[in-house]
Amino acid sequence: xxxxxxxxxxxxxxxxGISFTQLIMVFWSQRKMISAITLAATAIxxxxxxxxxxxxxxxxxxxxxxxxxxxxxxxxxEASQGITISxxxxxxxxxxxxxxxxxxxxxxxxxxxxxxxxxxxxFSSRKGISSSIEPIYPFTKLDAKDLVMEQPKNGSNNIIxxxxxxxxxxxxxxxNMVELLGRYTLDSIMYIFYADLLRYRLNEIDAKIxxxxxxxxxxxxxxxxxxxxxxxxxxxxxRHPEANNTGIQAIVSVTExxxxxxxxxxxxMTTEVQMSEANEKNIRARYNEMQYKILREYYLLAKxxxxxxxxxxxxxxxxxxxxxxxxxNKNLKDENVQKVYNKISxxxxxxxxxxxxxxxxxxxxxxxxxxxxxxxKMTIVSFMAGLVLSLILAFGRDLLATNRMKQQD
Numbered sequence: 399x400x401x402x403x404x405x406x407x408x409x410x411x412x413x414x415g416i417s418f419t420q421l422i423m424v425f426w427s428q429r430k431m432i433s434a435i436t437l438a439a440t441a442i443x444x445x446x447x448x449x450x451x452x453x454x455x456x457x458x459x460x461x462x463x464x465x466x467x468x469x470x471x472x473x474x475x476e477a478s479q480g481i482t483i484s485x486x487x488x489x490x491x492x493x494x495x496x497x498x499x500x501x502x503x504x505x506x507x508x509x510x511x512x513x514x515x516x517x518x519x520x521f522s523s524r525k526g527i528s529s530s531i532e533p534i535y536p537f538t539k540l541d542a543k544d545l546v547m548e549q550p551k552n553g554s555n556n557i558i559x560x561x562x563x564x565x566x567x568x569x570x571x572x573x574n575m576v577e578l579l580g581r582y583t584l585d586s587i588m589y590i591f592y593a594d595l596l597r598y599r600l601n602e603i604d605a606k607i608x609x610x611x612x613x614x615x616x617x618x619x620x621x622x623x624x625x626x627x628x629x630x631x632x633x634x635x636x637r638h639p640e641a642n643n644t645g646i647q648a649i650v651s652v653t654e655x656x657x658x659x660x661x662x663x664x665x666x667m668t669t670e671v672q673m674s675e676a677n678e679k680n681i682r683a684r685y686n687e688m689q690y691k692i693l694r695e696y697y698l699l700a701k702x703x704x705x706x707x708x709x710x711x712x713x714x715x716x717x718x719x720x721x722x723x724x725x726x727n728k729n730l731k732d733e734n735v736q737k738v739y740n741k742i743s744x745x746x747x748x749x750x751x752x753x754x755x756x757x758x759x760x761x762x763x764x765x766x767x768x769x770x771x772x773x774x775k776m777t778i779v780s781f782m783a784g785l786v787l788s789l790i791l792a793f794g795r796d797l798l799a800t801n802r803m804k805q806q807d
Contacts, residue, residue, distance in 0.1 A: 421793070428792040435788035436781060443780025444773065452565050455572035457763035458534070459580045460559045461587070462756020480556030481587070486533060493586035494528050496521040501708035502582050513571040517564075517578070531583060534559040562763070569766045576763035584757055588710025596701045603694045610687045617680045624673040631666040638662070685734050692738045696724045714753055717746045 425432060461481055481489070492498050499521045508514055521527050536558050562579050566572040699720050704713055721742050728735045 424796045425789060425792055428795065432785070432788040432792055435791065436784035439784025439787065440777060440780045443776050443783075446776075448773070450567065451769045452567055453569040453572050453766035453769060454563055454565045455569065455576045455763050455766050456761075457562045457576040457580055457759050458559055458761035459562060459583060460756065460758060460760045461557060461584075462752045480536070480558035482556050486557040489587045489590055490528070490531070490533075492590050493583055494521075494526055494531075498586055499527075499582065502585060505707065505709045505712070508578075511574075511578075513566060513568075513575050516566065516571075517575050527579075530563050531579060532561045532563075533557045534561055559760075573763045573765045577759070580759055580763070584753065585710040588714055588753065589708065590710070592700070592704055592710060592713045596697055596704060599697050600694065600701065603690050603697065607687060607690050607694070610683050610690070613683045614680055614687070617676045617683065620676045621673060621680075624669050624676065627669050628666060628673070631662050631669060634662045635666065689734055689738045692724065692728070692735065693742075696720060696742060699724060711753070714749055717749070718743075721746060 496518070499518065503509060503514065503518070520530070534557065535555055537555050560580075560583060562576050562583070564572050564575040564579065566575065700713075700717060703716050703720060707713060707716075721739070725735070725739050728739075730736055730739060
């Protein structure tokens with residue numbers, strides 16, 4: 399066994415032209431240079447760490463639910479928590495762009511705030527800001543494994559918050575930028591939500607108004623038919639007064655095959671009932687049409703406001719003002735008008751509650767007291783880097799010296 403190992407070592411020596419012992423001797427002969435380079439690299443690493451420290455602030459931003467909550471779409475309480483993964487991907491695609499961030503800065507006139515330029519540079523970089531805003535899930539694969547459960551479906555594994563990190567040489571600036579990124583994230587989510595909501599609701603309302611108009615036209619046609627039938631039945635009854643004394647079960651048969659009709663008076667009663675039902679449908683359709691027209695007026699004014707701003711928070715608070723403007727000249731004593739007003743007010747209050755109460759920092763932003771890079775860690779890394787570099791230089795110098803000697807011989 400020993401002979402085999404000796405053969406391998408000797409074989410390696412023949413191939414490489416230098417033994418391990420010779421390599422140690424080379425390093426020992428240049429120990430002063432190796433020590434100097436290693437110590438210099440260590441000193442540089444420590445000096446850079448002390449002279450240019452960086453601090454990382456962290457904040458956990460909770461996202462309560464879809465903003466505002468759409469209860470009619472939620473099947474249960476669990477499904478209403480957080481934002482669905484598909485929605486979050488749409489939102490993040492927008493708030494990770496420098497264009498959206500610049501709009502936010504201009505909207506709130508934050509150009510002069512300390513640290514904005516560095517943050518703007520992070521948005522414009524190739525890496526972007528996505529690494530600073532990390533989505534948080536209620537369950538991970540590790541959680542499911544620990545709890546011995548199946549991986550939850552998307553409906554119950556929504557994004558419940560985001561973890562925001564930011565690094566800066568000033569700990570106060572790092573903290574302020576995390577707070578700003580949290581506000582920016584929620585503002586972007588709100589803005590994109592309202593942009594989607596208003597577009598969807600306006601198209602939906604226009605379609606429903608057209609459908610109701612068609613229903614009213616159809617009911618009017620039916621009413622005209624019932625009125626004509628009523629007039630004809632009254633004439634028939636007048637011509638045959640004896641039919642008034644006929645039992646309700648009497649029928650008149652008119653053949654071709656076996657057609658049967660109820661007594662004229664019974665048919666008249668049925669027609670009058672149908673007229674009453676058609677009138678009731680028209681009244682209900684007109685009430686619904688009126689409600690949808692008020693809603694369309696409200697959403698059109700909201701869309702106009704959205705086109706004039708780039709802020710989701712501005713839109714959130716403007717919705718209440720828009721509602722007051724729409725209903726200023728409306729008769730709130732009318733039950734149908736009151737119903738629309740109550741629905742809009744409830745949605746707006748729910749949205750404000752979600753935005754200000756449920757969506758907030760529940761941890762941080764922290765004011766970091768320790769450097770992002772540990773001094774001891776940086777010392778070890780610098781020492782190892784300097785040592786490796788010095789060993790390579792020592793070996794290179796010896797190799798060059800050996801080659802020169804060979805050329806001289």
